[in-house]
Every structure is written in C-alpha cells, then in structure tokens.
Amino acid sequence: MLGQGPGTGHNGPVRAEQIAPTFTVGTRVMAAIILVATIALAMSGTIVWLLGQSSLRAEIDEQLERNRNRFRVLATQGVDPSTGARFTNASQVVYTHIQRAVIHPGESELGFVGREVKWRPAENTTLRPDQDAQLVEALEPHVVADESVITTMETDKGSYRVMVVPLRDGRAQAALVHIIDLDAAGQELRRTMLLYAASAVFTIALVSALSWFGVERLLRPIGELRRATESIGDNDLTSRVPVRGRDDLSVLAQTINWMLDRVQRSVEAERSLLDDIGHELRTPITIIRGHLELLDPQDAEDVTQTQTLAIEELDRMGILVNDLLLLAKSTGADLIIPEEVDVEDLTLGVFDKAQALGDRRWELQETATATCRVDRLRLTQAWLQLAANAVKYSDPGTRIAMGSRIDNDELLLWVTDEGIGIAEKDLDLVRTRFGRSADAERKAHGTGLGLSIVESIIGAHQGTLDIASQPSAGSTFTLRMPCGGIGR
The missing domain is CATH 1.10.287 (Helix Hairpins)
Structure with missing residues (x-):
C-alpha cells in the first residue's frame, strides 16, 4: 500500500500547531550574535598575540643590539682593570664584560676561547645554556666566525634568541655569547593572553545573557503573531497582535x-x-x-x-x-480600473442615458469641467443605479436633477428627486443589504441591493455616499470621492 505524502490524506492538511520548529528565530538570532562575538574576540585575541610576539621579538633584538654595542665599546675603548692599560687580550675583554654584566631572569652569557666554553654562568642562574649540549654545539661555528650574529636557535630543551660576538687579538680568538630564553621571555605575554581568554569567555557569557533578554523582548511580537493567527478559526475572528513601539x-x-x-x-x-x-x-x-x-x-x-x-x-x-x-462583481479585488476621465463628458453621457429610465422632468443642474482619475464604467453604473432608484420611488412627471462639481479637490456626482423620501430612522437601514423601508416596500418592488452596489463602487474609489432626505419631499444622493486629476 502506497504511503501518503506530507500534509495529505483523510485527516487533511497538517495544522500549524502540529509542526514543532527545530530552531526558533530567537535561537537563530542568539546563535548569530554569539558566533559574531566569538569570531570578533578570537580575531582580536589573534591580533593581540601576533602584535605582542612581534613587539617582544623587537624588544629582545634591541636589547641584544645594545649589549653588542657595549661589548664593542669595551673592546675598543675599555681599560683592562688588572693592568690599567687598554685591552690587548681578547679573552680578557670577554671576561671583563661577563663580570660587569647584569643578567636578568631568563638570560645568560657564555664566554668562549676558541671553540671551548671558558666562562659559564653562576650556579644560581635560572638559565644554564652550558648544560644544553645541542645549543653549545650549534654555537661553535659562530664563535670562530669573523662576523657577529643575532639569530634564533631551537633545541630539544627550548627556543633561544642568541647574540654571538667573536673577537681576535692576533694570537687567539674569543667570543661573547648572550642568550635569551624565548619561552621565559614570552611568559608574561602568555599570562596576558590567558587573562584575555578568560575575559573573552566572560564577555561572551555576558553578551549571551543580555542578548537573550533583548532578543526575547524584540521577537515577542512574532510569538504573539503566531498565537493570534493560530487562534483564528470559524468561531473566533477577533484575536489581534498587541502593537508595542514603532520598529x-x-x-x-x-x-x-x-x-x-x-x-x-x-x-x-x-x-x-x-x-x-x-x-x-x-x-x-x-x-x-x-x-x-x-x-x-x-x-x-x-x-x-x-x-x-x-x-x-x-x-x-x-x-x-x-x-x-x-x-459580487462590484466587491471584487479588480473592481475598478482607473483612467483619466473628462467629468463633463461623463456627466453628459450619464444624463442622456438616465432620461430613458422613466417619464420624469429631467434637469442637468451643473457640470464640472475637470479631468479626474476614476473608473468611467463603474461610476456610470453607480450613478445610473441612483437615477433608477429616483425613478422607482417617485411619480411620473416629477423632477429629477443630476449634476457634477469639483469641491476642494473632491468630485461630487448627485441625483435629486421629489419622491417618497426616507425617514431619518431608516437611513442606516437602506444602506444595508436587502434593507428597505416600509414606504419603499409599499411604493415599488425591489431587492434592497442597489445602494449596497453603489457603496461598493464608491468605496473602491476611496469615497462615500451621502444621503440627504425628507419624507414625502424627496432625496439627494451624492457620490463624493477624491478627484485624483487636474482641473482644466
């Protein structure tokens, strides 16, 4: 037996309340906010880390450069403390510099004579590069070279920024090596980044809480809208969505x-x-x-x-x-098709057609000279319906007047008769479907739909139907609507 497709079958379409949303709009908005905040904080942290690394490397190189310059000044201009004369021995220059140097935590200095380590750091020094065989082996080619160098060296025990300054005295060669532990130097930066990460997590949590509160209030109308639309049925058409704010x-x-x-x-x-x-x-x-x-x-x-x-x-x-x-036709969505209409021509045409409706004294009171944007056929239909009513509820030979006028950018079309009139208490009744006064029932047969058709047509023109009447004296029905055109 073949299965039925979704939303079909003997039970009819699936109702809205049967569909449980996997993700609400609020959840999606929250996820987007948290994602954007996380990406922004992560990018900011990455930039801070890279800038911190770059700044740290620049400070280390600047420190090593200053140390190299001091060593060179000592070698060329310094005085051997043991003789009181200028240095003539390269190894003595290295020894004197090492003795005078102030070593910070995470730093150390070695003195080489030839390829051998001659002077080592004190036992209480935090960094003991002489105990890293891979580092000592990597330094050997540089200590016997002709040029000083500042470079980075990696070993199994760590990463170092190294300055090597070789020095010759004609008989022998010595070298000063200043070493900075990059892991120790970056410890403060890593501590700062850990604090940043903790702050970022707290910030995301705070943003999540605040945004949840804001999103819940912001999207509350959507929930109210859903509940209002779900509550609408055959027995309840009065539910409405509360309107708050102006967003x-x-x-x-x-x-x-x-x-x-x-x-x-x-x-x-x-x-x-x-x-x-x-x-x-x-x-x-x-x-x-x-x-x-x-x-x-x-x-x-x-x-x-x-x-x-x-x-x-x-x-x-x-x-x-x-x-x-x-x-039914007069209440359709496509009821009117507006166009530029010459009101004078419209008035004369309707007046000519109306005279064939009955033996009355027809009078054209006034004709507007203007061009308005209206539906010619529908207005003719409504105007003739009023004329037909005037004939139906008046006696032969009585006066029926028609006319048109522009009043404050409004188009007025009217029919005045000397018929039975309408009592004030019946004015609302005659506007309803099938509504007819007792006098109208006695005067002529009818369905009571004529004025409903007229009001549908004039309503589609954004206008109104005005009724002025006195019993036994006659009535005036006036179609009033925006002209929407240009007077000639």
Whole structure:
C-alpha cells in the first residue's frame, strides 16, 4: 500500500500547531550574535598575540643590539682593570664584560676561547645554556666566525634568541655569547593572553545573557503573531497582535492586524450575505411550494392562478439572483480600473442615458469641467443605479436633477428627486443589504441591493455616499470621492 505524502490524506492538511520548529528565530538570532562575538574576540585575541610576539621579538633584538654595542665599546675603548692599560687580550675583554654584566631572569652569557666554553654562568642562574649540549654545539661555528650574529636557535630543551660576538687579538680568538630564553621571555605575554581568554569567555557569557533578554523582548511580537493567527478559526475572528513601539516588527504586527480586520469583515459579510440570501429565497420558495401543495389539478382557474403566482415569484427570484451577481462583481479585488476621465463628458453621457429610465422632468443642474482619475464604467453604473432608484420611488412627471462639481479637490456626482423620501430612522437601514423601508416596500418592488452596489463602487474609489432626505419631499444622493486629476 502506497504511503501518503506530507500534509495529505483523510485527516487533511497538517495544522500549524502540529509542526514543532527545530530552531526558533530567537535561537537563530542568539546563535548569530554569539558566533559574531566569538569570531570578533578570537580575531582580536589573534591580533593581540601576533602584535605582542612581534613587539617582544623587537624588544629582545634591541636589547641584544645594545649589549653588542657595549661589548664593542669595551673592546675598543675599555681599560683592562688588572693592568690599567687598554685591552690587548681578547679573552680578557670577554671576561671583563661577563663580570660587569647584569643578567636578568631568563638570560645568560657564555664566554668562549676558541671553540671551548671558558666562562659559564653562576650556579644560581635560572638559565644554564652550558648544560644544553645541542645549543653549545650549534654555537661553535659562530664563535670562530669573523662576523657577529643575532639569530634564533631551537633545541630539544627550548627556543633561544642568541647574540654571538667573536673577537681576535692576533694570537687567539674569543667570543661573547648572550642568550635569551624565548619561552621565559614570552611568559608574561602568555599570562596576558590567558587573562584575555578568560575575559573573552566572560564577555561572551555576558553578551549571551543580555542578548537573550533583548532578543526575547524584540521577537515577542512574532510569538504573539503566531498565537493570534493560530487562534483564528470559524468561531473566533477577533484575536489581534498587541502593537508595542514603532520598529519594523511593530509595523508588521499592525499590518497583520489590518489584514485580520479585512478577513473578519470579509467573513462576516459572507455570513451576512448567506443569511440574507437564505432569508430572501426562502420566502418565494415557501410560497410556490405551498400553492403547489394546495393546487387542485381539476380546477382550471386554480391552475392558472397558481401558474401566474409561481411565474411572478420566479421572476422575483431571478431579479434577486441577478442583483446578487452584480453585487459580487462590484466587491471584487479588480473592481475598478482607473483612467483619466473628462467629468463633463461623463456627466453628459450619464444624463442622456438616465432620461430613458422613466417619464420624469429631467434637469442637468451643473457640470464640472475637470479631468479626474476614476473608473468611467463603474461610476456610470453607480450613478445610473441612483437615477433608477429616483425613478422607482417617485411619480411620473416629477423632477429629477443630476449634476457634477469639483469641491476642494473632491468630485461630487448627485441625483435629486421629489419622491417618497426616507425617514431619518431608516437611513442606516437602506444602506444595508436587502434593507428597505416600509414606504419603499409599499411604493415599488425591489431587492434592497442597489445602494449596497453603489457603496461598493464608491468605496473602491476611496469615497462615500451621502444621503440627504425628507419624507414625502424627496432625496439627494451624492457620490463624493477624491478627484485624483487636474482641473482644466
């Protein structure tokens, strides 16, 4: 039996709460912060170590250079303490220098006569190079050479920086060797680097603690956003993400809340529409069914009456369905396609079409001379719907006026009639789907969807529908929207 793919099967898609994240965003941010801090401290430590090594080597070489210069001055200008005259014996120069030298810990001096070690350091000296056979053997070629040298020598016992200064007196050759233990010289630097490493570990721990606190507060809106979206269902559309601060996450939370508002309005509107449709369609269906159940097939007059009633109710249902389809189209995402429209031309065109709607005294009150960015077809649809309502709820021969005007960068399109008017208490009712006043029900048949369609169209233009009315005196319906164009 073949297995089902992820997220499919009889149980439906996997819900969000069933998916446990391997790594949270906070964990990733924390890991990135710790990694960057560790790399930065490691690079800083490496640079400090390299600079310390370079500085230490330069100080050692400078010390050896000074020692070599003192030895040369002693050999050329010094006085033999045993004779009071200038030195004539190379070995005596080496001996005198060794006797006068101040030896620091980790340093030592040897005196050579020929290839043999003649003078050794004292027993209490920390560095005894004479006991390192590999070092003594490596020094032999340099002590009989003609040139002094400062070099590094490696043995099994350690690493050394060595200065060798050979000296001849014509009869014999001697040499001064000054040795510095590099391991001992670098001990202070290593101690400093150990302290740096301990400080770095403490710093990383401190950064981790502080960043965890900061990241947790910073990313709290993400957790709240996840919980809010998970809580949304058929029975709860009211959950929102708390908005704190003015950073990017706060803006994201606010944007999500706006999206949830739109989802809630859409779902509630869908529920309301379905309820209204069910209510409106149930009545004609019930009427038709009741008459058919009571129909006497043998009574021709009863059959005719029932047939007429059924056709009327079906016609009313057809009008209702057409209005619902029109309303659905008017609330689509691609409802309007704005373009530059000549308002005067639009006004004249709509006024010409409206005059065919009924026998009324049609009057064009005013025409705006401007160019606005609107949807010509949709505005024509909404404006004619208002004109059709004016005809439906007024008597033949009464006045219906239309017009357009630019007022403070807003485009106004209106229809004024002398019809039955609307009571103040019914103004909110007529704006709802299927909402009709009692006077309107008595005056003419309708579905109560006309103004809903108009408000959907004007809302897509970022505008509003204004209603001014008095019972038995007439009404004025005004479409008000941003012009978005340039007056001529």
